[in-house]
Amino acid sequence: MIKRLGTAAFAASFAIAAWTGAATAGEVLDRVQRTKTLTVAVGTDWGAGSHLDESHEFVGYDVTIAKQIAASLGVEVKFVTPSWDLIAAGNWDGRWDVAMGQMTPTKERAEKLDFPATYIWGPTSAVIHKDSKATKPSDLEGKVVGVTSGVTGEAYANHNLAPAWLNADPITYQFKPGKVKTYGTSNVAFDDLRLGDGVRLDAVIADTSIALDAIKAGYPLRVLEPALFNSPGDIAIQRGDKEFSDKIAAAVKQMKDDGTLSRLSMKWYGVDYSKEQ
Amino acid sequence: MLYQDTVESEVLVHKPWFIAAMFAVVLAVFLMVNLTGTTFGELMRPVIGAPMQSGIYGRVAIAFVIAVMFCVNIVLIGFAPLKAQIGIVWIELLALFFSFFKAFNLSMPFIWENLPYLITQGVVTTIYVSAVSLICASLIAIIAAIAKLSSNGFAYAIANFYTSFFRGLPLLMQIYLIYLGLPQLGIVIDAVPSGILALSLCVGAYMTEIFRAGIQSIDRGQWEASRSMGFGFGLTMRRIILPQALPVIIPPMGNTFISMLKDSSLVSVLGVWELTFLARTLGQPTFHHMEMLITASLIYWIMSACLEVGQSRLERHFGRSKVR
Numbered sequence: 001m002i003k004r005l006g007t008a009a010f011a012a013s014f015a016i017a018a019w020t021g022a023a024t025a026g027e028v029l030d031r032v033q034r035t036k037t038l039t040v041a042v043g044t045d046w047g048a049g050s051h052l053d054e055s056h057e058f059v060g061y062d063v064t065i066a067k068q069i070a071a072s073l074g075v076e077v078k079f080v081t082p083s084w085d086l087i088a089a090g091n092w093d094g095r096w097d098v099a100m101g102q103m104t105p106t107k108e109r110a111e112k113l114d115f116p117a118t119y120i121w122g123p124t125s126a127v128i129h130k131d132s133k134a135t136k137p138s139d140l141e142g143k144v145v146g147v148t149s150g151v152t153g154e155a156y157a158n159h160n161l162a163p164a165w166l167n168a169d170p171i172t173y174q175f176k177p178g179k180v181k182t183y184g185t186s187n188v189a190f191d192d193l194r195l196g197d198g199v200r201l202d203a204v205i206a207d208t209s210i211a212l213d214a215i216k217a218g219y220p221l222r223v224l225e226p227a228l229f230n231s232p233g234d235i236a237i238q239r240g241d242k243e244f245s246d247k248i249a250a251a252v253k254q255m256k257d258d259g260t261l262s263r264l265s266m267k268w269y270g271v272d273y274s275k276e277q
Numbered sequence: 278m279l280y281q282d283t284v285e286s287e288v289l290v291h292k293p294w295f296i297a298a299m300f301a302v303v304l305a306v307f308l309m310v311n312l313t314g315t316t317f318g319e320l321m322r323p324v325i326g327a328p329m330q331s332g333i334y335g336r337v338a339i340a341f342v343i344a345v346m347f348c349v350n351i352v353l354i355g356f357a358p359l360k361a362q363i364g365i366v367w368i369e370l371l372a373l374f375f376s377f378f379k380a381f382n383l384s385m386p387f388i389w390e391n392l393p394y395l396i397t398q399g400v401v402t403t404i405y406v407s408a409v410s411l412i413c414a415s416l417i418a419i420i421a422a423i424a425k426l427s428s429n430g431f432a433y434a435i436a437n438f439y440t441s442f443f444r445g446l447p448l449l450m451q452i453y454l455i456y457l458g459l460p461q462l463g464i465v466i467d468a469v470p471s472g473i474l475a476l477s478l479c480v481g482a483y484m485t486e487i488f489r490a491g492i493q494s495i496d497r498g499q500w501e502a503s504r505s506m507g508f509g510f511g512l513t514m515r516r517i518i519l520p521q522a523l524p525v526i527i528p529p530m531g532n533t534f535i536s537m538l539k540d541s542s543l544v545s546v547l548g549v550w551e552l553t554f555l556a557r558t559l560g561q562p563t564f565h566h567m568e569m570l571i572t573a574s575l576i577y578w579i580m581s582a583c584l585e586v587g588q589s590r591l592e593r594h595f596g597r598s599k600v601r
Contacts, residue, residue, distance in 0.1 A: 044554075045562065082468070082547060082548040083546045086546075086547070093460040095465065213562070213564075214564060
């Protein structure tokens with residue numbers, strides 16, 4: 001909890017303190033059309049969503065969708081890779097127009113960002129070492145749990161996840177960790193968990209898809225059923241530009257309706273995550 | 278003695294009490310760690326039988342052999358001339374270091390596949406950011422050092438505030454402040470210039486103090502003498518003060534440059550694709566991150582070693598007057 005108030009909150013404090021971070025209507029759309037480029041924030045380490053292939057080009061579910069949105073706007077796409085803290089802090093100052101990254105709309109984030117469209121519905125699970133005796137999430141009561149800083153899994157562990165998406169069910173917390181350890185990336189948390197059951201961690205809360213990737217890569221881990229919660233992953237833009245928001249919403253709706261999203265999800269995840277769960 | 282003279286004395290590593298002490302220490306250390314399950318245990322198989330079943334006898338035997346090897350090694354090295362000693366110890370430490378990494382079971386094909394990209398993208402960006410910051414920092418430092426030594430209260434106060442502020446804040450905070458804070462004033466700068474600005478200002482503050490200390494290390498008599506001969510400020514600096522101050526300034530400067538090369542890794546939080554950023558992210562999707570981190574560490578080391586060589590060359594050049 002303390003750690004979470006570190007860099008992300010530090011970065012965020014700038015955003016709120018001096019400027020509300022709101023773009024004036026049409027400003028972002030104007031810039032995109034004037035420069036003929038859509039600058040998109042993605043990551044090189046976001047698993048199947050966005051990473052670099054063998055020739056070090058961007059590929060992944062998020063990347064493909066970003067390219068299609070740019071195509072529907074009739075502009076070129078350009079990728080930048082700010083850290084997640086900077087993206088989630090808002091106040092982008094026009095450095096990038098759109099952030100992918102399957103951001104879950106929460107009340108905190110909605111104060112700084114707009115979420116025009118949901119493009120993925122993903123489960124978040126508790127992951128344990130394969131030698132662990134736990135069989136259901138509630139077995140983790142009082143255990144040491146690792147999370148990535150600034151993501152919904154961390155909010156879940158600290159029991160302060162406030163969903164802000166449409167038709168959201170209130171979150172029911174299935175266990176209260178004895179201690180929450182916060183990591184910069186989920187990979188380091190998995191590295192700690194693989195050392196053995198209870199050596200440094202008893203469990204990690206992470207996106208199920210990333211956990212399954214780790215297991216595929218030979219990590220001695222197991223995903224606890226059922227998933228802790230399902231949350232939507234949205235495209236995020238700077239708050240306040242209604243026209244730009246509508247354009248993106250329309251582009252994503254188009255992809256959803258013609259089945260592009262399902263197809264891409266099957267391609268990158270092997271599961272159709274594009275439908276609401 | 279910490280200076281070289283011509284007095285012949287017995288080598289420390291040949292004194293019996295020293296060898297006995299080293300033997301005892303090494304024996305004690307290796308008795309504490311269990312090496313029976315490692316490659317070394319396998320090598321000892323003819324003596325101790327199956328390594329895992331050898332128990333306490335195996336541990337003692339292994340520790341004993343290592344202690345003997347260590348003592349023989351230092352005694353033999355003691356016979357070699359100085360240059361050879363330095364070379365041998367370096368190579369031995371390096372070999373130990375690599376055998377340590379070998380235990381990580383790294384995927385070499387993955388490293389070879391990504392190494393060219395780490396160099397063409399990562400190293401080039403790192404060197405670019407560091408080199409530009411280095412030049413800017415030096416310029417800032419010269420001006421600020423002169424201001425700090427001047428009798429002008431206004432200049433002194435500004436320079437003093439600057440060094441206090443930028444030495445007192447963590448570099449990461451400075452990078453965030455410049456990247457996120459300046460836009461509040463309407464100045465939006467990109468990630469790379471933000472990083473360069475932060476590095477230049479921070480390193481410049483440290484170098485200000487190095488320059489100031491170097492210049493102040495020269496006796497005031499030198500200033501008085503050159504003034505009495507009618508030298509102006511520029512001529513005094515160029516001909517009298519700097520030639521004497523540089524041998525003092527260069528060792529800490531080299532230190533600062535090396536640490537800056539590595540501090541440039543902090544710019545990776547802004548998404549600049551320098552060495553650390555790529556090292557952190559390239560291996561993530563396939564869970565090969567240890568490979569990339571170790572490769573990047575070695576690259577940093579090689580780059581720092583180049584700077585070390587440059588520093589020792591410069592030191593030798595400017596320290597000519599100290600050699601007999």
